[in-house]
Amino acid sequence: MLLFITAIVAGFALLVWGAERFVTGAAAIARNLGVSSMLIGLTIVGFGTSAPEILVSSMAALQGNPGLAIGNALGSNIANIGLILGITALIAPLNVNSEALKREYPMLLAVCLVATVLMLDGELGVMDGTILLACLIVLLYGVTVISFKNRNVDPLSTEFDAEIPTSLSTAKAVWLFVLGLTLLLVSSKILVWGAVGIAAAFGISDLIIGLTIVALGTSLPELAASVVSALKKEHDIAIGNVLGSNMYNLLAVLPMPGIIAPGLFAPEVMARDMPVMIGFTLILFVVGYGFRGPGRINRLEGFVLLLAFIAYQVMLFIQRGS
Secondary structure, three states: OHHHHHHHHHHHHHHHHHHHHHHHHHHHHHHHOOOOHHHHHHHHHHHHHOHHHHHHHHHHHHOOOHHHHHHHHHHHHHHHHHHHHHHHHHHOOEEEOOHHHHHHHHHHHHHHHHHHHHHOOOEEOHHHHHHHHHHHHHHHHHHHHHHHHHOOOOHHHHHHHHHOOOOOOHHHHHHHHHHHHHHHHHHHHHHHHHHHHHHHHHOOOHHHHHHHHHHHHHOHHHHHHHHHHHHOOOHHHHHHHHHHHHHHHHHHHOHHHHHHOOEEOOOHHHHHHHHHHHHHHHHHHHHHOOOOOOEEEOHHHHHHHHHHHHHHHHHHHHOOOO
16 A cells, blocks of 8 residues: 555656656747747647646556546546636636637637537547547647737737746757656656555545546646746736646547547546536636636635535545445
């Protein structure tokens, strides 16, 4: 048991450290190649912060634990909104000024709808995974168009300019990228091994482990990035991290078990977890969009999000055998 716990702790630590190197290296390479800060922030950085979920879900599916992979994707989205934005808003209320982000809210809702429709039959297959990946390509195209239209006028562009490294040489950036990717691969394998071991020891389903321990751990990069951004008053980045990560989780993480280990999944996913994820997404849309001006997530709303997330975790603990 101690070995499994050590593997989880070590896996999380390496996962977070590797993800940071991976994102820094990828962003610096793109900057050195002349890619705009806005495009880097909306694509490479957003995709990079979801790299832990992608690698963990792929590894879980390869090892025959698709429930853990599905739980990781949905649980990370719930944690991103309830835990990460909840804590971040408690520390520093968030104002949304970016028009680019306002376009991402309905995009995220649309992605949730597509994923829900594909999974209504209780099965996640190769075709479902392929459709989600195709939607990812469409999303990347849409985000690219948004970035070019808003790169000179959107406040998000200024915030990205301040965050993306400018002093790294291409050689060092490539080294960080390769190092980060290697650590992500190794740490994800260690983490999945430890998580599956814990699940077997306590008789807990892979799905619950994915929704709780694994989802929380793989969301640590987003938590760190959002809190730091909020403290720097880069509110648009703090919220953008969550919006981008949630879309990538559904379009790049969720397809992995469908493509690698297609088959039926636990009915609790559609009866319990998918509705909770959609509910959190709708709450974020209502409080963060700003229908009559700039959106804002204040401390009270952050507290409600955090409280709802804790209630969901308690419910999972009670139903931990499912």
